[in-house]
Amino acid sequence: MMVIKKYNTGFILYSMMVLVMASCNMDQHLPAEEAELTQEDELFMTNAAHFNRLGLEYARLAEQNSTDGLILAYAIRMNEEYGLAKAQLETLAESYEITIADSLPHPQQTQINNLAAYDGEMFDSLYIQKNIEAFIWGQEIMEGQVATSNVQELEGYASQQLAQINQRLYDAQLIQSEIQQ
Template sequence: MSRCAAAALGGAAVVVALAVPSGAAHAAPWSIDPAQQSSGSATAALAQQDTAFMTQVAQVNLAEITIGKLALQKAATAQVRSLAQETLTDHQSAQSKLEQLASQKGAMLPSSPNAEQQGIGHQLESASGAMFDTTYLQAQIAGHQEAATQTRAEIASGHDADVQNYAKDFLPVVLKHLSDAEAAAKALGVAPKGANTGSGGFVEQAHPRAADLGLVVAGLAMAAGAGVVLLRRRQRLE
């Protein structure tokens, strides 16, 4: 991603289910910095929309840098390793530019990803093989979809021209990462998180199977037949 954002893997997207404790070696990158709690209110010079966007982008960048390094070590396929290298490089660049912008504006940025992103990181730490690749790609898709929404909102309703310009440069990177993640997922047969896979997905649940409908119809027919018999008996008695 050439400066991307997501993940809501929120997620969260991507999409992006996950509280597996990490080992001591990985504890530091995912620990929440107390300063993060106040990072949403930089200085009075910036509007809330602008500071919120900068906070969200910083969290996305930090998450992508951490899981990108993890994917380079653990990914089972070349497609995922390639995507990880792309997003890692782009988010490192995006974070560097964001830190320069924050310094100019006197804004405070968070020093770690948000809780949901950390949860995805812990899940990836405990995953391996095909499960790692699936989880990573689903998180990339969900996360970049969310990042694109946040970035478009800043472009449309931000107040600071410099922050909006950053968003305008950032959006193509986010969309590129999203497109590449979707392409990798398609190549590996990975369905986006929440999609119906034919084995209990929400679409299937919303439409009962034909066999189930047949049982319902049969039950109604039996009840109707019993009602007719009772009615005839009552008529004879009268």
């Protein structure tokens, strides 16, 4: 639990820096009332929704199947963070009158089902590994949106989430090294 708390200050500072940098580039974005979503923007919102749902499902499984206090604390934090990200994305989607699914595509649901078969130390190890893989996928989703978006709100969301994903990945790697000892 100390590992997670120790790095929250750095995460907060990094998040603030990313938000300030994103706000400095506002002149290249369209105002919300003039912004029109592209197919890529809609695909981003769908992929981001799937990423958030996957993280919520992983956290739910960890709360059920893990016996390690460090993993449980991490899962509770992930549940909170993914819940907030999901709510923010839903608000954005509603503002553009976009409906995003609240379910997982078959490949991700299969990952959840496979992970659910484990518990204890084996679960803990697989849980962290699957989170690391998901964070790499999440980085790709968010980096793509930051690089190509003309919609200020979507780029802001992606920038904020990218900062959080980077911190989650770092924390997961620390936890992984700790539980492997």
